[in-house]
Amino acid sequence: MSSIDELVQRSVMLKRELLDYSRKPRFDRAFRQEIRARFGRVVVVEDEGELSNFFDWFIQEHRLHDGRTVVDLFVEAHPKLSDAERDFLLGWRDVREGVFEVTRRDGSVLHAVNLVDDLPYRIRSNADESIFDRMPPGSYLGSRIVPVHDDWLLSGGTAVYSAHQQASAYQMAIRLAAEQPALVFHNPQRLAHAWDLQRAQHAAFVAHFGSDEITLSVDGLDKAMREYWDTHSGKPGTAPPTDLDWLDDSVESVGVIYDQQSGLGMYADYDLAQQAFADPDLMRRRRYKEVIKAYLHDDSVDPVPLQRLTARHPDNADRVLRAATGKPAFTWHEHGEQLLRKHKADWYDNSHLPRVTVFSDRLAAHIRAGHQK
Numbered sequence: 544m545s546s547i548d549e550l551v552q553r554s555v556m557l558k559r560e561l562l563d564y565s566r567k568p569r570f571d572r573a574f575r576q577e578i579r580a581r582f583g584r585v586v587v588v589e590d591e592g593e594l595s596n597f598f599d600w601f602i603q604e605h606r607l608h609d610g611r612t613v614v615d616l617f618v619e620a621h622p623k624l625s626d627a628e629r630d631f632l633l634g635w636r637d638v639r640e641g642v643f644e645v646t647r648r649d650g651s652v653l654h655a656v657n658l659v660d661d662l663p664y665r666i667r668s669n670a671d672e673s674i675f676d677r678m679p680p681g682s683y684l685g686s687r688i689v690p691v692h693d694d695w696l697l698s699g700g701t702a703v704y705s706a707h708q709q710a711s712a713y714q715m716a717i718r719l720a721a722e723q724p725a726l727v728f729h730n731p732q733r734l735a736h737a738w739d740l741q742r743a744q745h746a747a748f749v750a751h752f753g754s755d756e757i758t759l760s761v762d763g764l765d766k767a768m769r770e771y772w773d774t775h776s777g778k779p780g781t782a783p784p785t786d787l788d789w790l791d792d793s794v795e796s797v798g799v800i801y802d803q804q805s806g807l808g809m810y811a812d813y814d815l816a817q818q819a820f821a822d823p824d825l826m827r828r829r830r831y832k833e834v835i836k837a838y839l840h841d842d843s844v845d846p847v848p849l850q851r852l853t854a855r856h857p858d859n860a861d862r863v864l865r866a867a868t869g870k871p872a873f874t875w876h877e878h879g880e881q882l883l884r885k886h887k888a889d890w891y892d893n894s895h896l897p898r899v900t901v902f903s904d905r906l907a908a909h910i911r912a913g914h915q916k
Contacts, residue, residue: 547667547692550631554669554696557632564617565602573607592700599687599699603635606888612636635689638698639664640726642716643684648675652694655684658716660730661903665694678703683712713909717902724900725893737897741806744899747775748801756800756851758814761790764797789843802847806898810838810848819863820856826866835867839882845890846883853879 565574578586581597602613618624618632643655643664653666653675666688668674678684685702688695704712720727728734749755751771759767765785772782790797790811798813810816812834819831826832838849853860853875860875868882884891902910 546627547694550627550691551667551669551696553628554631554691557628558669560621561602561614561617561632562598564620565598565613570607570613573605574601577601577605592702595700596687600638603638603689603698606892631691634691635698638687638689639695639729640687640723641685641719642704642712643686643688644712645678645680645682645684647680648678651675653678653684658683658713658903658906659720659726660728660733661905662730664688666697667691667694668697670697681706683709685712685715710909713906717906717910720902720906721900724898725896727901727903728896733901733903734897737899737901740899740901741897742803744775744807745801745803747771748807751775755802756798758796758798758817760796761787761794764799764809768799798848800847800851805845805847805894808845808847810844813848816848816852820852820859823859823862823866826863832867835863839864839867840886842886842889844887846887849879849883 578597578601586594605612607613607616614632614635618629624632639657639660641657641659643653643657643666645653645655646663647654651667651672655664655666656662657664666684683704684697685704686697687699689698690696702715704715724737728737745755748771751774757767765787768785769782773779776782794811796812796814798810798816799807800810801807815831815834816838819825819835826835838844853864856863860879861873864875864879865871865873870878
């Protein structure tokens with residue numbers, strides 16, 4: 544039996560032990576927080592696979608308060624694992640999620656192409672290989688996979704789509720690519736293309752508005768952004784409406800920044816944040832303090848506006864942030880990045896990636912065909 548076959552068989556017991564370990568009381572608080580964030584106070588799922596994939600994600604990918612995963616801690620707690628087993632388990636953090644089109648079967652191995660990143664994969668299962676009988680060439684697997692040497696192993700729940708369900712499989716792949724663009728960028732060609740697109744969009748933004756940073760009224764935001772996208776695409780009247788649902792009724796203006804590295808971002812009440820950094824005495828007013836606190840602590844707000852404002856007003860930054868944090872010894876130089884990394888961990892984890900979504904040729908064609916109907 545080859546080493547890869549041994550690891551595939553061993554993975555059954557390793558996964559069971561890892562699941563038992565993840566149920567320790569030390570993980571209860573983090574688990575409750577994450578399952579509530581994903582499903583709400585009452586967990587309602589359409590199929591068990593969705594819940595299975597959540598457990599899979601929590602164990603293999605979720606970063607705990609110290610930055611480590613449950614897998615990291617499990618490996619540390621089991622020093623008698625062989626080197627091969629340790630490497631195998633730690634490799635489970637490198638999950639590939641996608642919709643895989645089966646191209647052929649070679650015994651215990653499925654050959655498939657991921658619709659999300661457009662890369663080929665050799666996929667195995669630690670269940671009886673007869674499971675592949677319901678996954679013939681032309682079918683699609685919505686699944687998570689983890690590396691085992693140069694091959695990949697099914698992990699979590701797997702949704703199977705027949706060839707006749709191609710449209711459903713494509714829609715799932717489109718949703719994954721839109722919600723998690725990092726999945727696309729496992730493909731270096733897609734990554735390079737996305738950077739090219741982002742640079743072109745940034746240049747067009749500056750040419751259109753005269754700067755990569757503007758402030759617009761809420762009432763004028765949609766019109767201004769549609770005009771920009773129409774001009775950039777060269778196809779007037781085709782720009783989609785601007786999403787305004789995330790704005791509270793109290794917000795009157797929005798800052799729009801197209802950062803060359805971080806991409807396009809929109810920030811509520813950016814004019815108030817600018818005023819506060821220009822005149823820190825304004826932090827005595829509740830409205831200004833609330834805006835800066837939201838920029839610091841809200842994980843949906845990336846660090847770009849604070850990075851720009853502190854660089855623009857270095858002499859005022861500490862006063863503003865001390866008022867926002869309530870910490871008289873706080874300094875941006877010493878504590879700023881640490882605070883942002885705590886509240887915006889996902890952004891920092893993906894800060895090396897472009898912020899545009901790139902679809903494979905097949906998914907793009909499917910989207911265009913849908914729009915033409």
